[in-house]
Amino acid sequence: MKLRWDIQHVFFYLVSFVAMILLIVGAVKLTQTAIEFLTPVPEEYKYMFDDAAMQDWVERFGPALVQQEKDRFEAIARENNRRILLRNLIGALAYVTIALPVYLYHWRKIPHLEV
Secondary structure, three states, rough: OOOHHHHHHHHHHHHHHHHHHHHHHHEEEEEEHHHHHHOOOOOOOOOOOOOOHHHHHHHOOOOOHHHHHHHHHHHHHHHHHHHHHHHHHHHHHHHHHHHHHHHHHHHHHHHHOOO
C-alpha cells in the first residue's frame, strides 16, 4: 500500500496519533492510580500546632477530647485521599474509554479511504 499525503489521509493519521497518545496517557494514569490504591502510603495528619500548643490544648480540654479530634482529622484525611484516588481512577478510565473508539475508528478507516 502506497502512503498518500492528501488532506484526508493526513487528518485520519493525526487523529489516530493523538488518540493513541491519549490511550497511552490513560493507561499510565490508570496503572499509577491502581498502584497507589492497592499500596497506600500511610500519612500522618500534620497538626498546625507545635508540641507546646498541643500541651495547652490538652490542659484546657483534656487528653480525651484532643485525641478524639486527632482521630477525627486523620479519618477525614484518609477519606479525602480515597476520594482523590477514586477521582483519578475515573479520569484515567475516561481517557481510555473515549480514546479507544476514536483510535479504532480512524485507524481502521484509513485503508478504506477513496483513492
